Amino acid sequence: LYVNEKTMLVKSQVKYIQSLGQKKFRDQEGVFIVEGPKMVRELLDAPNIELRQLYAVREWLQEHPSPPLITATSPGFTELKEGELERISSLSTPNQVLAVFGRPSFPPPVFEKTVSLLLDGIQDPGNLGTIVRIADWFGLRQVVCSRDCADIFNVKTIQSTMGSISRIQVVYEDPEEVIRRHPNLPVYAAVLEGKNLYETGQTSEGLIMIGNESRGIRGELLQKATHRITIPRKGQAESLNAAVATGIILSHLV
Amino acid sequence: LYVNEKTMLVKSQVKYIQSLGQKKFRDQEGVFIVEGPKMVRELLDAPNIELRQLYAVREWLQEHPSPPLITATSPGFTELKEGELERISSLSTPNQVLAVFGRPSFPPPVFEKTVSLLLDGIQDPGNLGTIVRIADWFGLRQVVCSRDCADIFNVKTIQSTMGSISRIQVVYEDPEEVIRRHPNLPVYAAVLEGKNLYETGQTSEGLIMIGNESRGIRGELLQKATHRITIPRKGQAESLNAAVATGIILSHLV
Secondary structure, X not given: OHHHHOOOOOHHHHHHHHHOOOHHHHHHHOEEEEEOHHHHHHHHOXXXXXXXXXXXXXXXXXXXXXXXXOOOOOOEEEEEOOOHHHHHOOOOOOOOEEEEEEOOOOOOOOOOOOEEEEEEOOOOHHHHHHHHHXXXXXXXXXXXXXXXXXXXXXXXXXXXXXXXXXXXEEEEOOXXXXXXXXXXXXXXXXXXXXXXXXXXXXXXXXXXXXXXXXOEOXXXXXXXXXXXXXXXXXXXXXXXXXXXXXXXXXXXXX | OHHHHOOOOXXXXXXXXXXOOOHHHHHHHOEEEEEOXXXXXXXHOOOOOOEEEEEEEHHHHHHOOOOOOOXXXXXXXXXXXXXXXXXXXXXXXXXXXXXXXXXXXXXXXXXXXXXXXXXXXXXXXXXXXXXHHHHHHOOOXXXXXXXXXXXXXXXXXXXXXXXXXXXXXXXXXXXXXXXXXXXXXXXXEEEEEEEEHHHOOOOOOEXXXXXEOOOEOOHHHHOOOOEEEEOOOOOOOOOOOHHHHHHHHXXXXX
């Protein structure tokens, strides 16, 4: 059991965790970081995600008497002394535990008979994570991100998914390519001047495109849409936050 | 015209702007900070908000040939040289202009014949700002915040409102007090186990309560609700982000 492997935090570990702040190193290692008891617990229980490293204060350990085994290849577990979590955490209020997980494994995505999101250039990590959480709430299975979207394995993004990362498959691919491969699927595009969302019927199959926070959906991509839909506005705000718009659209369409 | 008052950024100005990072000083001065060309422009045009100070790079000035006059009591305008905006900005990518505005003035709030939001302990500044922006999109006029909500004049909150701060009146008051004063208004509470939102009729009058990001609506306050409503879940996410839930609820009820 890993509780026997107790050590203290060493410099090379701090350096390793810090290096994972960069996408390049995260990708190289095939890992991501999760912080806080609730999310770490949820991902420890996820069947398709493998724990690589766990850094926790004694308090967390005592509340989790039967933690899962760490795999043979992993550097294992480190008990943190007071003040050590602050050295590796990227949260403003570090919370008991930080874990490094291998990336979730999924079967190949299937776009038929289900609704999927196509995100075009979502820049804000918090927005991306929140969108994945929304997709999970509404029972979707996959989210396609254009290659210029934020990185799903960014620490901020991961924290905003609130654990949905183990259930929603996020793939980076050209959205046009996905549309091209599925010519029979309806493609909904969220735009500022389209058909009233509330007059659009529900669907159990299709692709829903959400555009970049400021410029919306790229022109070439927008041309592939079969339905242009709009959340009717009653007031004067110029736009809605991308994640909020996604929530409203899914709540109506799905 | 203030373009004649050109100076360079002095230490006391940097200190003043930095002090406004603290609620205490913001409240004392009765001001808030806005950054970026789009939002500054929108607030310069707002009839109920007064400009106090403007810091901009020449590029911004040239694109805004007829800026409004600064009031006589204000320290006025400062043209920034390269690298100076970084010294006062709190954005990760500072953008041309930073303005200090006096707080918006509104007539006393009226809760009859309109829908208002009651926020109970919304902690995240980004969530609060996004909720105000949503309220503006759906044509609401006011948002009541419990006193433990984030500060609406926090820089992050203001940036998330995207300019809606000039149109939505945000008041800090005990939500129970507002309900007590309006005994005839329906009070909707967003909860995890209530009546299906989609089976709840629309309304043109009432109070909609949204709770804290983790604990929801406080028990005593929840007891004052006349309707408990829930966004039905199809997947496995444990909850929805507070701003996203607000958007979905308003899109159905209003």
